[in-house]
Amino acid sequence: MSAANPVVPSVPAIPAAGEATKHPSRRGLQVAWIVTLLALMAMGIGAFAYQYANGLVVTGMRNVVMWGQYILFFMFFVGLSAGGLIVASAGRLFGVKAFKPITRLAVLEATVAVILAATFILPDLGRPERVLNIPLYFNITSPMIWDIAIVMVYMAMSASYVWLYARADLARRGSWLALGTGTSERTMAREERAKGAMAWIALPAAILLHSITAWIFGLQISRGFWYSSIMAPMFIASALVSGLGLVILLALLLRRLGRLSFRDDLVALLGGLLGMFVVVEAFLILAEYLTALYPGAPEGAAAARMLSGPYLPLFLFEVVVGLGVPFLILAIRPLRRRPAWVALASAIGIVGIFVHRLNLVQNGLSFPNIELPPGLPVGVPQDGSSFAESYFYVPTAIEWMVVIGIIAGGALLFTAAVAYLPMQEPEAH
Amino acid sequence: MGVDRRTFLKGAAAGAVAGTAAGLLPVTAAPVQAARDYEVPGSLPVDRVVRTTCSPNCTGSCGQLAFVRDGVVVKVQQAADYPDAAYNPRGCMKGLSYVNQIYGADRILKPLIRTGERGSGEFREATWDEVLDKVAGSLTDIGTKYGWDSIHVFGQVPGSGYVQKGANYRACALLGMTHGTSFDFNGDLPMGMPITFGVQNAEHEAKDWANSRFLLLLVGSNPVETRIPDVHFIFDAVEQGAKLVVIDPSFSPTAAKADAHLRIRPGTDAALALAMCRQVLEDGAADEAFMATYTDAALLVRADTGVRLREADLVTGGDEAKFACWDTATGKPAIVGTERLGFAEGVRPAMAGTWSVTLADGSVIGATPGYALVRTELDRWTPDAAAEVTGLDPELIVRVARAFASAKPAAILMGGGSNHWYHGDLTGRAFALLAALTGNIGVSGGGFSVYVGQYKVRVDTSPWWSPGGTKAHVVPSIYFVRGRTETMHPDVPYPEQGWHALVCTFANMFVQAMDVNRLHETLAGLDLIVVVDHQMTETVKWADVVLPATTWYEKTDLTATPLHPFLQLQQAAIDPVGESRSELSMWREIVRRIDPAKAAEFFEMDEEEAIEAILAAGDVPGGPTEGITLEMLQAGPVRLNVRDPDVPFATQIETLVPFPPRSLPAPLAATAAFIPTARIEFYKEEARFRDLGETVPTYKPPFDDTVHDPKAWPLTLLTPHSKWRIHSSYANNEWLAEIHGGRPEVFISAEDAFARNIETGDEIRVFNTRGEVVAWAHVTPAEQQGSVTLYEGWWPRQFKSGKGVNELTSSAVNPIHEVHFVGNMWSPSTGWKDCRCEIEKAGQA
Amino acid sequence: MTEPKVRPVDALSPASRAWGEIGPRSDQPRWGMVVDQERCIGCWSCAVICKSENDVPLGMWWNRILTEGDALDQPMVSEGGGLEMHWLPLACQHCENAPCVKVCPVQATYHRSDGIVMQDSDRCIGCRYCMIACPYGVRNFNWGAPVRPTPHETGMVTARPLGTVEKCTMCVQRLADDQIPSCVWSCPTGARIFGDHNDEDGRMATLIREREGTMLLEAAGTRPAVRYLPPRRRSPL
Ligand SMILES: Nc1nc2c(c(=O)[nH]1)N[C@H]1C(S)=C(S)[C@@H](COP(=O)(O)OP(=O)(O)OC[C@H]3O[C@@H](n4cnc5c(=O)[nH]c(N)nc54)[C@H](O)[C@@H]3O)O[C@H]1N2
Ligand SMILES: Nc1nc2c(c(=O)[nH]1)N[C@H]1C(S)=C(S)[C@@H](COP(=O)(O)OP(=O)(O)OC[C@H]3O[C@@H](n4cnc5c(=O)[nH]c(N)nc54)[C@H](O)[C@@H]3O)O[C@H]1N2
Ligand code: SF4
Ligand code: SF4
Ligand code: SF4
Ligand code: SF4
Ligand code: SF4
Ligand SMILES: [Mo]
Secondary structure, three states, X not given: OXXXXXXXXXXXXXXXXXXXXXXXXXXXXXXXXXXXXXXXXXHHHHHHHHHHHHOHHHOOOOOOOOOOHHHHHHHHHHHHHHHHHHHHHHHHHOOOHHHHHHHHHHHHHHHHHHHHHHHHHHHHOOXXXXXXXXXXXXXXXXXXXXXXXXXXXXXXXXXXXXXXXXXXXXXXXXXXXXOOOOOOHHHHHHHHHHHHHHHHHHHHHHHHHHHHHHHHHHOOOOOOOOOOOXXXXXXXXXXXXXXXXXXXXXXXXXXXXXXXXXXXXXXXXHHHHHHHHHHHHHHHHHHHHHHHHOOOOHHHHHHXXXXXXXXXXXXXXXXXXXXXXXXXXXXXXXXXXXXXXXXXXXXXXXXXXXXXHHHHHHHHHHOOOOOOOOOEEOOOOOOOOOEEOOOOOOOOHHHHHHHHHHHHHHHHHHHHHHHHOOOOOOOOO | OOOOHHHHHHHHHHHHHHHHHHHOOOOOOOOOOOOOOOOOXXXXXEOXXXXXXXXXXXXXXXXXXXXXXXXXXEEEEEOOOOOOHHHOOOOOHHHXXXXXXXXXXXXXXXXXXXXXXXXXXXXXXXXXXXHHHHHHHHHHHHHHHHOHHHEEEEEOOHHHOOOHHHHHHHHHHHHOOEEOOOOOOOOOOOXXXXXXXXXXXXXXXXXXXXXXXXXXXXXXXXXXXXXXXXXXXXXXXXXXXXXXXXXOOOOOOOHHHOOXXXXXOOOOHHHHHHHHHHHHXXXXXXXXXXXXXXXXXXXXXXXXXXXXXXXXXXXXXXXXXXXXXXXXXOOEEEEEOXXXXXXXXXXXXOOOOXXXXXXXXXXXXXXXXXXXXXXXXXXXXOHHHHHHHHOOOHHHXXXXXXXXXXXXXXXXXXXXXXXXXXXXXXXXXXXXXXXXXXXXXXXXXXXXXXXXXXXXXXXXXXXXXXXXHOOOOEOOOHHHHHOOOOXXXXXXXXXXOOOOEEEEEOOOHHHHOOOHHHHHXXXXXOOEEEEEEOEOOHHHHXXXXXXEEOOOOOOOEEEOOOOOOEEEEEOOOOOOOOOOEOHHHHHHHHHHHHOHHHHHHHOOOOHHHHHHXXXXXXXXXXXXXXXXXXXXXHHOOEEOOOOOXXXXXXXXXXXXXXXXXXXXXXXXXXXXXXXXXXXXXXXXOOHHHHHOOOOOOOOOOOHHHHOOOOOOOOEEEEOOEOOOOEOOEOOOOHHHHXXXXXXXXXXXXXXXXXXXXXXXXXXXXXXXXXXXXXXXXXXXXXXXXXXXXXXXXOOHHXXXXXXXXXXXXXXXXXXXXXXXXXXXXXXXXXXOOOOEEEEEEOOOO | OOOOOEOHHHHOOXXXXXXXXXXXXXXXXXXXXXXXXXXXXXXXXXXXXHHHHOOOOOOXXXXXXXXXXXXXXXXXXXXXXXXXXXXXXXXOOOOOOOHHHHHOOOOOEEEOOOOOEEEOOOOOOOOOHHHHHOOOOOOEEOOOOOOOOOOOOOOXXXXXXXXXXXXXXXXXXXXXXXXXXXXXXXXXXXXXXXXXXXXOOOHHHHHXXXXXXXXXXXXXXXXXXXXXXXXXXXXXX
16 A cells, blocks of 8 residues: 555645644645545446456366455455554553654554454355344354454454544544543543553454464364464464555654654664564574475375475565565665665565465465365366366456555544544654 | 554554454354254155156166156156166166256157258147158158169167067068168177177176176276176176276276276277187197187198088088098097087097098098187297387286186176277187187186177067068168178179158167268168157258157067166156157057058057067967066066076087077077077188188278278278267257357367367367367377377267267278178278378368 | 156156165154275266256366366376275265364355255355365366257256355265155165165165274365275285
């Protein structure tokens, strides 16, 4: 999303909330930005309608690889969300004052991301209109139910977290959104305590959120590539990389837009942190593959496959580009001090994590659990045999349109929030 | 920097731990929710369920139920109603997918008249009146101009539809048209049978396989794919401890079930059989009493002429039809008659040696028992000699021979793979010898059976096929494809003015016939091609007039098969689809237009009347349909009046009545002429046998080796029958195509593929001097070096190019098959597998 | 044609109907099946009749036959160097500990008290999590509108709606009429035996005991109601 942003000269002073929107020279760009997002959303909705009418046959998914783009983006955004919040709340919990300037941003990012994540479930359903069956007939043994539950809780929590941070300024502005709360000494004190408490809930919640998402996959004995206790830790590590990465990008962007100000060494600090997360992720991946491949047993077949055929380039991208490059950049002190480089590292990191998750889904499903000819019925008529011993999933244009539409929606939401809510955490207190 | 890393790691780690802890939350192994018992909707109701019989050119003849809803068949499933439970359920995936044939895209719904070039497949729809007038008109013109016998009516295997297919014979008989043959044309007629036993063919009913206690020898037979409803009888035997030995160049799915798979070199089975016979003799395991009593073993053969010594030679005025053996009791020749098997009281026939006999004219000649001559030939076939030819391990040959001889009863099941050769007759004779030497003829669980086409006429069809006693004259259809031969038997009523019209029905001739390019030369000379079918086949594409037929779910017929002795009806479950019609009604209309008088007299019968006439004719004491009525058949399958289990020659073996039993529909005399001794004959005295050195069972290399030098044409092209089709039928069935992928694959060994740098999936050209096809390679361990397999029956449109695999096969005629002539009984039998080829990647050369 | 309609089972001849009767069972049946790999010839009759009986559209198969070999009906080279090939018919195993049932968020796939794992097409939201969870890959999703080779619907049950998952139901519509599943009826080699696991000395249970019937992917702990009789050992000459 950041790439799609108009580059605008940064302004030193921190304008009051909403002032930016009044700046004439920027107005045109903002309108264009909003209009673009709306257009993309319309496209997404159109694509979704088409898919709804014709069925998921319009996607690249089939019986063999029956989950694709939508689930992929679901977990990706859950990751972005959890990552953002973990950083924010951890920062507060361990009293890392330096993080203060970006806490609000992090919390907001987390909230928008989790809303998107939830949205991605809908187009994945063959029967979206039956979504209410979930609360009606929910099955307690289904990790998907656990996940939906935690997503809901988490959404509410992060929303109120955002509110906590915005409350005071809203109150000062006399907005009803302050819900009648004031800014008296006592309330401010309570607010502080509430924030503290919130951090205590948010951190485990964020971690749990992503662990459960991991377990949707990791608990399935039917999928050798997933069935591993390292899934949860790995999901969290990747969440941290992508989440923090996105926070960094947004922070730098907002600073550009003059909606936020902080000193460069915060960037360096976050960069260092990101580098560390990258290392953890790399370590877990290593552990996973080593364990899978070392015995040379059939169980390792899926992992082995990553190292050959059409999967190899994806794997190399995940590891070499996605983790290696950011690590190199961030390991070099002078580079880490340069925001542009940190931004680059973050961007690559995010993409890397995306590919990591793509590989997880693609390779986890491409080959049926019982690998005997003729394989699985693909599910739709096709030339020749209707069975496939393996299937390489490629998302269709429709899937991309839906995804882009939803992301555009998220961007719009974020833009609005940024435009309306103060982003800067006052240095005082 | 102001942040302490460790605190962070601790934090993260703590989180992770918390996470995994949560992961251990109990997710029970026991059933996960309370069971629920919702009301599930029952089966959707139907109008009715109708019992009919699946009868493509397959030997199954499986009773099927048509489930009809709102006038359409919505499911086909086995009737499983055979009174003999061993035969239930009977059926295969093809029959079960027949709805797609009834309603599929290739179904012909209206009469068609050609508008484009022949073969272009361009037609216009026409009314029945128009096409019937046209056909009747043209036939009359051709009949009057060139003679009615120049019209060739080709209809496959009448055994699978006595009435509708019989209508072809009836019409031919009435109008004087020539009816073609199919059993011989199909290469199925196992010439070894008429030569040895004087019958068209005679096989044990499938149920009897289960009684084979010890060893089943499968020669060129692939029942797992080609006898799907019956193969379980083999498993029944195996469960009782029988050993299963499969002789096949390829690792067929049947070989996958075997105790031993002998990977023989194609076309060399006779050598193996001869070596086994020799081994049996060497081990002293031969049943000489059996040989003497039931076969011609003891009958003396003149050393000077090579023909049998007859009573007429010994005494003036003696009988030409009486023979002689050397009686060791009296030291003189003893006369052996043909009215009873065995020998006169006290005669102890010599089985070996050459005896000097004084003839009536006083001259003295040497004479030898046929058995001795057979043994002389066998002596050549040491295990090593056979190994040389067959490529098998000599040890293994000995082991199999011994196992076979020590196992009683032991059965030999021979199939098309061994029979579909120019010299298939020699192979048959050699295995028949093995069965006789071990006394396995005529005993339940034993026997030498050749399971091939759906040929068998089990009832007396004469009242329907031969109106007013007139029989249609029959010419082997191979003479239609390739013209007559020099050596053709004089009795063959080959049309004086050659062929001028073809009526092809119940057959996909231009795909399934041999040497298709040669066939097209004949077609080019025809004034009229009429094709009757319900699928838009390649043959239909070449027709001038297309008559849409009904399926066996839309008409009435009477059918039976060699595999089981049940008489069954085809009964209409639905109205004819589109404007299709039964063959009987078509012929009635055509004959009406040509000769109203004859039609009135002979073609007003409907199906049920025809069936009743057939039943009545056989309803005589000992007759095949004794006590069987139409009502009984309408209720379900009825076992014909045959012994249970149906074991060929059992009567001869038990009661010493002479060979052969009758082969319907021919009169007994016709086939009895094949074996003048009225015994099982292993010595053939006719001149041509002597000239060609085939008086006794022997081995000759494949015939196509003389056409295609093995050095230049290193590969043998095997074209066996596919599990997924009945020949070309069902090749267009979408359910089945979903499974097998719908494109012709050529199965080839790794060695041969490597030598031509071919890999699985490559487009390859399969060619010889007769033609070529382009198909896809499939490298597999199932094939052995030197032979490739391309299952027959793929439609030309499914190939990358070409007319289909039969462009390559041969129409050579073995003169031995022309020594006598009774259509479908002693008649030229095709050698489909006797075919060499070469293969290369497509686009090369 | 508007003839009075009848239940298919009532339209059968006595002989045919008798062939299909389920026969003896315990008073608390747990239905199951055993497939004899020695008798199985990989003919797909059971798979085809399943498609026909249940109006399963093109592209989908509730029941399929895997080849234990190099490719469809092609052997593999065994350890001993010889060639080997067996067939493995595979449909829903009706697991007692069914992963699909566990993961279905809306309990649209569930157990009946007779052990059959059923699918509620009216409740299914089409998330396909059950397909992820099933170790046997026997579930099919209705990706698009059904396509048939025939111009009309076929089979004995109504087709499932777009966007839902379907699979072998053990032919419950037939069990309701005391008739064995169609695949069992139609197996030409008698390789499929239907029965009640709780009927210890019933034919199925006895076969499983005596021929040491196995479970597919036993390690997955799914405890299938479908069992397999291993191929016999070949006896050398
Ligand atoms: N599914 C199905 N069943 C059918 C038919 C069908 O088309 N499809 N057709 C029916 C009819 S009409 C017939 S005639 C029969 C024919 O069916 P079968 O009697 O089984 O004959 P084929 O299928 O021609 O060949 C059987 C086996 O012989 C092997 N073979 C080839 N050459 C040789 C050889 O030289 N020696 C030996 N020992 N083996 C060899 C082949 O590899 C093959 O595995 O099937 C009947 N049943
Ligand atoms: N290369 C090679 N060629 C072979 C063989 C081989 O082994 N190798 N095998 C040979 C053998 S053994 C045989 S038996 C022949 C079989 O040769 P065919 O009998 O010609 O083979 P099918 O393809 O079954 O053709 C039957 C045709 O009859 C049509 N038909 C079905 N029902 C009806 C009906 O009710 N009325 C009418 N009018 N038509 C109907 C079908 O649609 C189909 O087109 O093939 C022979 N060809
Ligand atoms: S195709 Fe042959 S085996 Fe199959 S059901 Fe019909 S008759 Fe029986
Ligand atoms: S029908 Fe019977 S023999 Fe054929 S594949 Fe199914 S189980 Fe095996
Ligand atoms: S086989 Fe698959 S679908 Fe059937 S019960 Fe087991 S897990 Fe569920
Ligand atoms: S697809 Fe349907 S049955 Fe399967 S898990 Fe989702 S809701 Fe349950
Ligand atoms: S039981 Fe019924 S639904 Fe299940 S595989 Fe057999 S035929 Fe198909
Ligand atoms: Mo045949």
